[in-house]
Amino acid sequence: MANLISDAYETGDFTKLIYEFAPVGLVVTENRVIRDCNPTFAHMFRYDPSELRDRSFAPLYPTQEEFVNIRDRGDKDLRKNNSYWDERVMMRKTGELFWCRVRGHSFTREDPIRRAVWSFADLSDTRPYYPLTRREREVFSLIGEGKTSKEIAISLGISHRTVEVHRSRLLKKFRASNTAGLFQSLVSIGGERVASSGGH
Template sequence: MNDTSSLHDLLPIGILMSVGRKITHCNSTFASLFNYEMEDIVGKSLEMLYPSRFEFLDRGEKWAEFLHIHGEHSDERIMLARKENPVWIKVRGRCRSPRDPYQLMVCTFEEVTEKGQNPELTIREYAIVKYMQQGLTSKEIARKLMISHRTVETYKNRLMVKVGARNSMHLVSLIK
């Protein structure tokens, strides 16, 4: 192992290099953030880390717009670790060529909420959990709060990441 690869693996933040949205290089922090070994993900499409193909394509289009103008971008999003466990991630990326942003890109990945933390809930998050505890579905909760059921699902996913829950039942049991 040379000094450069040692340096990359010692960094407390995930690092990824991609070509055409396929993983060409990453450090061990990136791999472990998503519960993979490096050899399991190098050469694979980033799509495997998104909740759906739609999310992968939609996020790609939005990033391409920013990268074309600025050459770099950042955002926070839910991504999927191995076994479809949601992880709330801050992603920062920079491309070599704004004209062809996905030709070569380098990104950092950082978990927004550490596992095991129990952050304070917003009023909306608390309301959603309370309705979940009453056995209401996402559509029923959405009607009560006058928001879309997809927004309720987004809140649920973010809450699961915030409190380290594996699924909705686990989420309900963790929040009193």
């Protein structure tokens, strides 16, 4: 390690040093397959880097549906802006779920998922994971974006009544008496832009 650091400072080439010691997980992907990742990313998910190389991202998501849904959301933003970010629930090798901030940039804007680079920041210290169903996470996320029940229903393709049922469950889980209290719960655990389904 000392040689890597001294070599970087002597040559002025910090690329490898940045990749190896970045405080966030870094991943290079091709069609949602991990081509390479830095040690921080592997450690975050409790894997050895060699276990992740050339593997699909799918096992890092709580469900297959979330893996698919986030692709659709990310693809749309990447085509438009060539960059993407969200906060989502991911899954460690141990099965533990945790909040993660994800940012991405595509090298192939016309087919943005084909080749991209991503950063992952573990939010566990500032945003504890509360056991919510996938749909509760989606509703919670959209509440955090300031959407009304009607807007949430349209966005998720469910009835207004179903949204109200999920909202009621969230109020109980977060011991909030109204939507303002629920929103405060979101803010208090670091809520900003939260992915309704969790990647790329």
